[in-house]
Amino acid sequence: MLRLAWVYLKTNVKEMLRYPFEMVNMYISLILIFGGIFLGIKAFAPSVGLETNKAGFFLGYMLWTFYLFTANSASWTIYSAATMGYLEREFSSPFGHTIIVVIKIITDNLASLIHYLLIAILMILIFGVDLKLDVIGTIGLVLAAYPFFLGVGLIFAGLALNVKRIGSFISLVQIIFMFLAFVGGGRLSPKVVSIVRYFPYLQALRVAKAITIRGVRWPELFVSNDFMTLLLTSLISFVIGWMFFRAMDRQAMRKGVVGHY
Amino acid sequence: MNLPILKAIEIKKTYPGKPPVEALKGVSIEVNEGNVVALLGPNGAGKTTFVKIITGLLLPDGGDALVRGYSVTKQRHRALSQLVTVLEGDRNLRFRLTGLENAEFFVALSGRKFDKKRCMELADRFGLADAMNRQVRTYSKGMKQKLSVLIAFLTDTPLILLDEPTLGLDVEASNELIEVIKEGADAGHAILITTHEMHIAQKVSTHVAIIKEGKLVTYQRTEQLLELFRYREFLIKVRPNDIELEFPMLRKVESNDNFATFVLDTAEPSDVYQVIDMLRSKNAEILEIVRRQPDLEEVYLRIVKGGGVSNA
Numbered sequence: 001m002l003r004l005a006w007v008y009l010k011t012n013v014k015e016m017l018r019y020p021f022e023m024v025n026m027y028i029s030l031i032l033i034f035g036g037i038f039l040g041i042k043a044f045a046p047s048v049g050l051e052t053n054k055a056g057f058f059l060g061y062m063l064w065t066f067y068l069f070t071a072n073s074a075s076w077t078i079y080s081a082a083t084m085g086y087l088e089r090e091f092s093s094p095f096g097h098t099i100i101v102v103i104k105i106i107t108d109n110l111a112s113l114i115h116y117l118l119i120a121i122l123m124i125l126i127f128g129v130d131l132k133l134d135v136i137g138t139i140g141l142v143l144a145a146y147p148f149f150l151g152v153g154l155i156f157a158g159l160a161l162n163v164k165r166i167g168s169f170i171s172l173v174q175i176i177f178m179f180l181a182f183v184g185g186g187r188l189s190p191k192v193v194s195i196v197r198y199f200p201y202l203q204a205l206r207v208a209k210a211i212t213i214r215g216v217r218w219p220e221l222f223v224s225n226d227f228m229t230l231l232l233t234s235l236i237s238f239v240i241g242w243m244f245f246r247a248m249d250r251q252a253m254r255k256g257v258v259g260h261y
Numbered sequence: 262m263n264l265p266i267l268k269a270i271e272i273k274k275t276y277p278g279k280p281p282v283e284a285l286k287g288v289s290i291e292v293n294e295g296n297v298v299a300l301l302g303p304n305g306a307g308k309t310t311f312v313k314i315i316t317g318l319l320l321p322d323g324g325d326a327l328v329r330g331y332s333v334t335k336q337r338h339r340a341l342s343q344l345v346t347v348l349e350g351d352r353n354l355r356f357r358l359t360g361l362e363n364a365e366f367f368v369a370l371s372g373r374k375f376d377k378k379r380c381m382e383l384a385d386r387f388g389l390a391d392a393m394n395r396q397v398r399t400y401s402k403g404m405k406q407k408l409s410v411l412i413a414f415l416t417d418t419p420l421i422l423l424d425e426p427t428l429g430l431d432v433e434a435s436n437e438l439i440e441v442i443k444e445g446a447d448a449g450h451a452i453l454i455t456t457h458e459m460h461i462a463q464k465v466s467t468h469v470a471i472i473k474e475g476k477l478v479t480y481q482r483t484e485q486l487l488e489l490f491r492y493r494e495f496l497i498k499v500r501p502n503d504i505e506l507e508f509p510m511l512r513k514v515e516s517n518d519n520f521a522t523f524v525l526d527t528a529e530p531s532d533v534y535q536v537i538d539m540l541r542s543k544n545a546e547i548l549e550i551v552r553r554q555p556d557l558e559e560v561y562l563r564i565v566k567g568g569g570v571s572n573a
Contacts, residue, residue: 007369011358018357018396085352092316094342094372256276256310256319 001095001103008107016111023115030068030119031126034061038127055133056212062120063204064181066142067149068174069116073108074153075170077101078160091258097249098154098242105153137211137218141204144227148200148234151241158241158248162257177201200237203230264330266343266419266451267292267315273323274310284310286475287324292420292468297442297452299462299483301561302472308455311472312422315453316346328420342372344420345413349428349455353409360384360393360400364412371416380415387411387441403434410438414445421445423454427461439465459558463487469557471564479564483557490563491554495525495533498548499540506543508536520548 016023038057078101081087090104091097152173159166180201196202206226210216221227252258269290276282285307292298302308313319315326317333317340326333331340347353354363365375384390387407397405406426413421423442427435435458442465446452456462462469462483469486471479479486502521505513510532515522525536533550540547555563 003374004369004372007366007375011355011362011366014362015355015357084355085348086355088316088318088348088352089346089367089370092318092341092346093370094338095370096338100370250320253318253320256313258318 001099004095004100005103005107008103009110012104012107012111026115027119027122030065031122034123035127037061056209058123059133059138059208059212060181060205061123062116063142063145063201063208064178065119066116066145067152067177067201069112070105070109070146070149071153071156071173072170073112074101074105074150075156075160075166077104077108078157088258091249098246101154101157101245102150102242105150105157134211134215134217134221137216137221140218140222140227141207141211141230144207144231144234145200145204146234147238148204151234151237151239154238154241154245158245161252162248162255180205198229198233200230200233203233206230263294265291265293265327266296266329267453268327269311269315269324270326271324272311272314272321272326274307274314274319274321284475285314285321288472288475288477289324290470290477290480292451292453294419294449294451295446296468297446297454297466298468298470299466300453300455300470300472301457301459301462303565306472307475308472309424312346312424312453312455316344316422317341343418344422345371345416345418346422347409347413347424347426349425351405353412354397354405356398357396359396360389360408363397363408364393364415367412368416371418373416373418376415380411383411383415388437403430406430407434407438407441410441414441414450419449419451421450421452423452425456426454427456427458435461459556459561463557469561471561473565486560487554487557490560491552493526493528494553494555495527496549496551496553497523497525497536497540498550499523500546500548504540504543504545506536506539508532508539511536524553 041057078087081090090100093100095103156166156170159169203226207221207224207230210221210224210226216224267290269288271287271289272285273287274283274285276284288307288311290298300308300311310319314321315328315333317337320334325335326340328340328343331343333340353367355366358366361377361380364380365377368375381390381393384393387410389404389407389411392400392404397408400408406429410423410426413423426442427438430438439461442452442454446467454462454465466483468481469479469483470477498520499522500520502516502519504521506523508525510526512524512526513521514524523536525533527533537547537550
């Protein structure tokens with residue numbers, strides 16, 4: 001399995017480099033969205049206090065882009081393999097399709113990591129974000145949130161396998177997540193907060209706030225309630241995503257719709 | 262005792278809908294080492310459904326398929342590790358990767374270790390050695406098809422399924438591919454091919470399976486099938502060319518300036534004598550009577566139209 005993961009990583013990086021136009025577009029889009037919102041808030045809503053919490057805003061945005069890389073790559077993984085034609089080959093791999101999709105998402109994310117870091121550096125330089133983060137704490141946050149993103153990705157992938165065109169649904173979820181990243185759970189009404197209290201994405205934002213605003217550092221952060229809750233709910237989300245994908249996989253096999261796009 | 266490489270047992274599949282479509286009505290087949298089985302049938306007969314079930318893309322409603330003894334429904338991963346599929350068209354390659362990178366990727370996807378040396382040996386055999394470091398998007402259709410088959414042989418599984426392997430290839434490329442498939446069978450692989458190109462099936466197959474309306478109507482050795490029909494068909498050339506004759510299983514197939522040609526579809530010599538007598542009674546001059554060897558295309562059409570060997 002490790003050999004397969006290594007081959008996926010190698011081929012993903014090579015393919016990525018061989019589609020430079022796509023890569024440049026992605027860089028420009030992500031930087032423009034950040035710039036638009038960041039400068040827009042500064043210009044029209046100075047009372048939001050962005051100047052005092054640039055790092056929090058930045059971290060929220062980076063969590064959102066990380067979600068984009070993970071969850072989107074999952075559905076994209078199904079869609080591109082189907083349109084390029086080799087989805088059925090992946091589906092009938094002896095490793096099992098769920099394992100293949102998880103390997104694909106993870107290796108895709110690893111391949112994107114260079115882009116991700118480059119985008120972060122570019123945004124810091126362009127918009128003058130003064131970033132004083134606890135690096136280990138931030139890495140811990142990203143790793144704890146990752147199973148949740150994978151779980152969402154598997155749900156998207158499962159839907160893409162059966163429902164096929166789910167682009168507009170993915171866009172809607174993207175917007176909701178972006179809204180949450182910028183508004184933060186704290187600004188929602190108490191009723192809504194009580195419903196979405198254990199939603200891992202909000203938990204992740206809460207942990208991000210702890211790192212950036214309260215300055216909580218990693219030894220303390222990792223034993224905090226918020227972090228533990230994030231880790232637990234994130235893992236549960238992954239299990240739900242995994243089970244959902246397997247059910248959808250089975251459904252596609254029963255209906256015979258693998259590869260029909 | 263050697264296990265058959267593929268044993269399909271009473272495979273049934275119905276697609277839901279209004280009305281539901283009964284695609285397979287209990288298909289059983291056994292494929293052994295060294296066999297090249299041509300799976301034939303009209304469009305919509307159930308060939309693709311059958312192949313999809315074997316390759317784990319589709320769940321059957323009834324029956325099972327065992328690959329080297331492993332059930333595709335109950336031991337899916339083990340069964341799938343025993344086979345590799347080359348699907349029809351551009352569904353087997355990643356176009357932005359080179360030939361070599363594709364080989365490494367798809368071999369790894371099948372859970373096997375990539376052997377670069379053997380890959381290059383095969384590439385040499387397939388006439389692709391110089392192209393292996395080029396991106397596949399620059400390949401011709403024939404080269405892509407050859408690379409897909411190369412990867413299948415490189416994967417080295419006991420069962421290889423080839424879906425329309427020669428579709429769209431020129432004669433030379435088709436012939437090269439046929440040779441390679443035969444070599445694969447000689448090396449001990451069991452190969453199942455679906456095709457609509459009867460001359461290819463005739464050249465490459467050791468066995469022919471014909472599916473019609475979800476049922477297996479024929480499954481036997483290719484030469485036996487052809488032989489069976491050879492003794493059933495007589496070609497009779499007579500003069501004058503406007504002569505007409507009514508006899509069961511006798512049909513006029515040609516009428517030119519000099520003579521008419523009848524085909525008599527029978528296994529009974531007495532039928533031939535009866536027809537000769539009838540022609541003589543009409544003062545016809547019999548120019549030639551030959552036992553005809555129909556090709557696979559004719560045999561196929563007669564089986565498909567007639568409902569099976571026994572009715573043909």
